[in-house]
Structure formats: structure tokens, C-alpha cells
Amino acid sequence: MSWWKFWKPKSEKADFVASFLQQSRTPIPGIRAIDQLNFVVLDTETTGLNPAQDFILSFGAIKISQMTIQVSTAVEWYPVSPKNGKATAAIHGLLESKTPVQISEFVPNLLSYLGDSILVGHHLGFDLEMLLKTCKPFGLEDFPNFCVDTMNLAIRLEQGPNADRHQFKPEEYSLDSLCDRYGIQKDDRHTAAGDAFLTAQLLLKLLVVAKNKGIRDFSALSKSW
């Protein structure tokens, strides 16, 4: 054990974190068909783009199972963050109207919602980093879930698995451009739930493209990531 761990001790694992981690311990079998996979498509709105300084303002997500978006599973949460002072509330305007959830409530809810589902998002890495930061105090060090970034999936499907990222502009794979390209009506852009819903529709459409390219099971989906 290295010395800095003593200096900055790990947070004690909360029980719900332990049981969350437990769920993902059994790996998803590679031959599981894509339509049998469970996805949680999520998005967050934050106070800024710096995970070190900024905080989550809202979290929106929806589940896909049996290749069907289940509207009944849609959630929209507004965790209370240290930065939700009067100043940011004024900027974003929306906080006052929504019911805030205490972090102590948000994190257990979040983890039980995520379960062992595959996590999906557009630029998912950033959202996960922000979420992880919120969960760290409860002893979570990383999300054990398998993750799919719709941006990478789209690039893989359109440009091939070994795409040279210098060959195209990153804007072509922004959520906006992809929605345009796949005929998804861009409603409620820039709300966490709205973007999650768009991303969910995008995922459904991408998975159909994937199927036609022979990506039919989990092992094919998880390859080369």
C-alpha cells in the first residue's frame, strides 16, 4: 500500500455501494443477444466543464430493455450541490422550480437505478466523471458497468473500427449532428432528460445499423473498446 493512501484515505464503502458493485460482479455473457441487454441512457447538466470544480445540476436518464425505450423508467433528478448557491441558481433559472434531492439520497437512488445495466451516453466519459465525483464520498471508486458512448459507436459504425479521427471533424459526431443525420427531432435540447431521451433514440437507431453490420451480440458490441 502506497504512502499517499494514508494521506488521503479511501472513503468507507457504504452498504448500498457494496451491493451495487456486487451486481456487476457477474460478467455479461458474450453471446447474449443485443436485444436482451439492458441499457441506461443518461445525461447530466453541470455548472461547467471542469470536473474538478464543477457540480451536477441535473441528472436525466431512461432505460432501454428488449430494444424498447421504456418511458415509465424516465427519471430527472436535481441533486443539491455545494455550488447550487443563489448565484448559479440565478444563472440557470431552473433550480428553484424543481425539487432538489440531497446528495445522500441521490447517490443511493442513482446506484440502484443503474444496477448492472450497460451505461450509455453521448460523451459518456464526462458524465461518468461528474457522477463518480458525487459518489466518491460514499466509497465508489469507479463504475463497474460496461459503457457505450454513442459518439464512439456512431464513429465505429460510420467510419469503421479503425477510423482515423483526423479524417473527419468532431462536430460531425456531436449529438446535434447525429440527431439530424438519423432523423431525430431535437426537442428539449440541453436538459439532462431531454438529451438522454435523444441519445436513447439515437442508440436504438445505431443498434439497428450495428445489427446489419453483424454486431448482434454483446461480445461483438464490446469488441475493440
Added chain:
Amino acid sequence: MANVIVNRVTEFLKRFPPFSFLSKEDLEKVSTAVEIRYLEKGEVLFRQGQDAQPHFFILKEGSIQLTETHQESEEIREYCDEGDVFGVLALLGKRPYLLTAKVVENSLIYAIPVSIFEQMLEQNSRVALYFAAGFASGQVVIRQDLSHGQKARGLFKTESRDHSLLIFSDQSEIKISEKVLTCTGTQSIRTAAQKMTEAQVSSIVIVDDENRPIGIITDKDLRSRVIVKSVSTEVAIKDIMTSMVITRKRTAAFSDLYLTMIKNRLHHLILTEDGTDQTPVSGIISDHDILLSMGNSPAVLIHGLMNTLDLKEMKSIRDRAEQMLRYYLENEVAMDFVASVMTEINDVIIRQASRIAEGRFSKEYPELSEIRYCFLSMGSEGREEQLLRTDQDNALVYEDVREGLKEKTAEYFLKIGTAIVEVLLSCGFASCPGKIMASNPEWVQPLSKWKTYFSQWILTPTQEALLKASIFFDFRPVTGSSGLAEELSMHIYEQIKSREVFLNFLALNALMNPAPLGFFRDFVVEKSGEHRDQFDIKSRAMMPLTDLARLLVLSHGVVGVNNTFKRFERLAELEPTNESLFIQAGKAYEILMRMRALEGLQHDNSGRYISPESLGKLQRQLLKNAFSPISELQEIVRIRFQLDYFRK
């Protein structure tokens, strides 16, 4: 708590019936339960003969084909487009699918759990009726045609009070057969069938010795249970009857009766004295009766009007017609049908009014009662486009009389005209602010005088003359001698022919209407006054189209087509090069008419002024799209009538 996603789903659903009939809470409940699927071209959502899924579907995007397979061949029954609801049989009978749903283009489908919707079906009679109307006529898809007009019907639907039932509310309209054909259970099948044949009915109720229902047999049962199975016709009827009969009270509300039939997929519903099968049979109602009563509604109203000269009753029938209108508009009935039904009703009122007027004055002027006259409707009523009771525009023409009789004749027909106008007023038609009515001596004139009027307007097309031309040229004979009106039409066309430059003036006038959209494609609203910040749909959108249509048919010398969308239809035939533009213009006009009528019904006014803010984004877009043919047509007119050289 509804979140953004549920709201988004709600926004989509509420544009389409039957979801548009749901309350906000119910709609939210439905939206929350929606499951969204994406199907690829070639996939099959359900197959003919398969058991019903626990969902029915509404198409969000893409295209789905419903096909029916007979032995080897496959027949396409329907195409579904955005907003079409299908697979609804699951809702009612939980029967296997009758058709196969194939995905033609990649499709996004919203699946709605039947269990959620069933509750609404029970509680919301409008939703039930909506489905029932579709099924009764054998519809497999709840249609939401992609044509603009049809789409508009869905979009401009108002959140109305529940009026749809009102057209059925009068129990006397629905034929409930009180003489129910009955037999006892021990009688033979043959005897029962004989009774049915003699009475010419399709069902017979089997009763016990106290006339209480114990079963029912229908034509279909005889086919499937007797003939197909080769059962002897001497067998007692009770052995083959349907014995679990569902009964309702004779006096139950119609909607309740109807719902029972829909819910249980009954073709016949037995009515008893207290609603249970423990009391004697007192009536029977069949789905055929219901269909008849629905189809009959305009006929019932017209029949009612023809049989009364009582003003109060006439007004109440006209009020009921308005409820029917609302029902039609909300249920996407085709506009030409709606307009002609309403026109017919208005015309019958005028005909009755003239009978009242003649009855009152012909005794006073016995020597004049033989003189031919014709009551003319003008403006929108003349064009057969008046849905709401907006201003009346009318006039009266009578044949020329000899010198000595002139004064008296004028006096007589003014009285007749005034009496007709009064009847119309008491039936709820507003009076014309410009006094263009058959109660104004200026507009009650002999044929020769009318010819002079028209010649004058055509010869000296002043601003005022052109305004009058735009109202009077759309005249239509409603009652009396239509020969007079024909003579007048011929006169106009001859005059115009001899002085074609009039059309250039008329064209110039047609371009003077204010534009609907500003430079930034925003609605031009009224700057001041009572209707400040509201959009004048009549003068900015509808009048330009009527003016253009009138001008163009006149320039082709077409007689007798008054209706704006029929004029555009005719123009499309006459000018194949501009066919699509004219068709588009006709559709646009239909949208505008519908929108105005619904607006008027909602606010109990003429519907002329609309607040753009009150419209949804899509409605606004649709309205804007409806304007696009205006500027294109104006451009054609500008070039055709060389208006750039013509400016004063």
C-alpha cells in the same frame, strides 16, 4: 411528477385522436406507460392470426403496411403514416390480428399498453365513441392522413367540452326497436328462423314464460351453429342459442348502451325493464341502428327543419347543427362534406324563412304572388363556405314588372326580403355591418336594375365597385326562381367579356390584401384596437385566396362554381401546368376554414381573429405553410394581368 421525457411523449400523442380527447392527467398516465420501439424495414410487428399483443400502436415516424393474406395472395389494406393508430383490435376483443403489420420504412413506434387505455375507454365516452365509429365502418387504422388538410384537422383540434355525444343525446333519434321478436326455448330452430324471416330482422330473443330473456340467436349464429354443423332444424332453439345475455335498462343513457356494446363486441343489446335479465324484455338495439343514427344526423336535422315553421325550434336545430359541426371538425370529417352539409342546413332555413314570409304577405298583395323572385346568398354563404353563423350577406332579385305595378312590387318584395332576414336573425345569423341584406331597399331590385348595377361596377371599377363585385359576384340562388339568377350570371360574363380590362382591375384588387407574414416570417398582427396583437385570418389569409380564385375562374369564363376550393379544383383541371399549386391552394383554404371554424366554436365568435401565441409551434408552422400558395398565386396574377404596367 411529469418529467421532460414524459412531456415530450405527451406533446406528440395529444396531437392525434383519440389521445386528444384525454384529460391532461389521463394523457400523462398513458404517456408514462409508452414503450418506444424502432423497427427496421422488412420487420413484422404483428402477424395476421397472431394473438393480440398487450399493446396497441401509434406510428411516430416511418411507414407501416397492413396486409391481409387470403390463402396464397396478399392484399395491402392500409398504409400507416405518422400519427396513425393501429393494432387497436387488441383494445377491444383481444382477438387475433386480422392483418399483418409490415414495416415498409424504418419506423419508430410508440406502443401503448392496453391495460392503461382500457380504464380510459370505460371512463371517457368520447374515446370509446371514437373507436366505435371507426370499427362500425370497418376501419382498421385510425386514420391520420398525411395530406395537409387532414393533418390540420388533427392539429387544430380544440380542447372542447364534451359535445360529441350531443348528437346522439336525443334518444328519439336512435331507433330502439321496442317490438322485440321473441320465442320460447323449446321452439324449434326452424320456427325461430321462420319468425325472423317474417319479421325481417336479424335476431331473435329467446325468453322464458315471463318474457325474461334467456338467450339470443342471430343470423350469423344460424349460419355458424346450424348450417355449418348440419344441426337439424327441428332441434330446440335453446340448445344453440347464446345463453349468457348481457342486458341493460331501457332508459339507460345512450352512451352507456353504446359503450356496453363496444366493450363486449355485441351486435345486439337486449334491453329490459330494470336492466337485469330478471325482468321482461322491453327493447333491442343493434349496431346497425346506431350506424344509421350516426349517418342520419344531418338528415335528421334537415328533416326537423323542413317540418317546422316555428322560429324557436328552427334556432335550436341550427344550434344542434353547430354541435354536429364541432363533432365533424374534431373527427376529421372531410371539409367538402362538412361545408356542403352546413350549407344545406342553412339553405333549408332560408327556404323555410321564405315560406314564412310568403305566408305572411301574399294575402296582402294577392296580385303580386305570381311574380317570380329569387333570394340570393352572397359572400361566404354564396360560396357554400359558411360554417359558423357569421354575417349574413344576401339580396333579392325579382322579375321586371309593368310600369304601373313597380312601386307596389318593390314594397312587397322588400317586405318579403325583410321577413326572411328577420327569420335568419332569430336563427342566430348576425346582421351584416355593411347592410348587404335583403332588408335593404338598395339590394331588393328587379332584374333590369341588378344588370345595371353589375354593368356599372364592371364599366367603372372604382375601389367601392370592386369591393361590391367581390361580394356580389359570389351570389348563389337559394330559394325562388333560379332562372333569374342564371340570367344575372350570363349578364356578368357577357359584360366581362366585352370589357376584359375589368379583370385587370379585379386582379389589382386581389393583390391589395394585406400580407399575412412580415419580413421576418412572423405573423402580421393588428396594431391597435379591439383585436390588437391578434392575427386576422379572414382578411390576411382567406380573402386573398377567395379573391384569387374568383378572379382566375372569371378569367376562364367558368360559370356556376362558387366554392373556393372547388374553384381551385376546377383551375387545376383548366391549367395543368399549375395543377399542384392550385391543389395546394385548395388544401390551404380548407385548413384555414377549419381553423377559423374551430377558433370560432371555441370562443363563441366569428373566429376571425387568432392569437398567434395561443397556437402551438406546429400549428403556427402549418398556418404559415398555408400562406405559401398565396404569394405564388399573386405572382402568377401579377404577370398574367400585367399589373406592373397597370399600377396607378
